[in-house]
Amino acid sequence: MSQTEPTLPEELLLLALDPQRGKPYCRNRFLQYGMAGAALAELELQGRVTGSRGRVQVTNPLTPPDPLLAQVLATLRAPDKRRFAGGVGTRSWIRRTGRQVEGLYLDHLVKYGVLRRETHRFLGLFPYHRHPAGPDSWAPHARSRFAAAEAAGFPDRRSRLLAGFAAATGLARTIAHGGRPSRAAMRVFVREEWAPQAVHRNVVQDKSNQAGGG
Numbered sequence: 001m002s003q004t005e006p007t008l009p010e011e012l013l014l015l016a017l018d019p020q021r022g023k024p025y026c027r028n029r030f031l032q033y034g035m036a037g038a039a040l041a042e043l044e045l046q047g048r049v050t051g052s053r054g055r056v057q058v059t060n061p062l063t064p065p066d067p068l069l070a071q072v073l074a075t076l077r078a079p080d081k082r083r084f085a086g087g088v089g090t091r092s093w094i095r096r097t098g099r100q101v102e103g104l105y106l107d108h109l110v111k112y113g114v115l116r117r118e119t120h121r122f123l124g125l126f127p128y129h130r131h132p133a134g135p136d137s138w139a140p141h142a143r144s145r146f147a148a149a150e151a152a153g154f155p156d157r158r159s160r161l162l163a164g165f166a167a168a169t170g171l172a173r174t175i176a177h178g179g180r181p182s183r184a185a186m187r188v189f190v191r192e193e194w195a196p197q198a199v200h201r202n203v204v205q206d207k208s209n210q211a212g213g214g
Helices: 010-015 028-045 069-075 091-110 141-152 157-169 177-193 194-211
Strands: 049-052 055-058 118-122 126-130
Touching: 010 028, 010 091, 010 141, 010 157, 028 049, 028 069, 028 091, 028 157, 028 194, 049 194, 055 091, 091 194, 118 157, 141 157, 157 177, 157 194, 177 194
Parallel strands: none
Antiparallel strands: 049 055, 118 126
């Protein structure tokens, strides 16, 4: 592959999938929100976007070298190319594009052998996919990096963002090893970082709709 280190959405996806069963440790819709939010966070780390007051704004419209991030950035560009100041609503963008972003990264990791794609049928009729680890899986590396960051108290912003997405999507209870104190610390990052916070709000909305029968 062209890159030596996975991006935030790639790392989140590898942490989220059971390597044997290929099934997410959290609800798949919540993972989709997390994937979209992680793509925004990666773009922010690369100086492409910024987020504030519930909106994400393009600050550098030049196409990123990463083709997947380039596709994500293209969905954020304002129709009027003379100005990017308006931005788009972060929460609504995540809700609208989560499935698309997840699909981009699943296809990408399957293509490079990081994941495999298995097709199953529900009731023998309706196809669905599972994505167990492939022959070139990065999952052990992603898990060891996350464990090391957790043990060190998530010392850098990148690790704090990843921890925030894990907490927002419900992954923390599975992948965190430090018990309640560690999970509590990860929830703090949800409140402190705009992208994990937007993911969390979509998750809360879904849970509220389900509880209310909506």
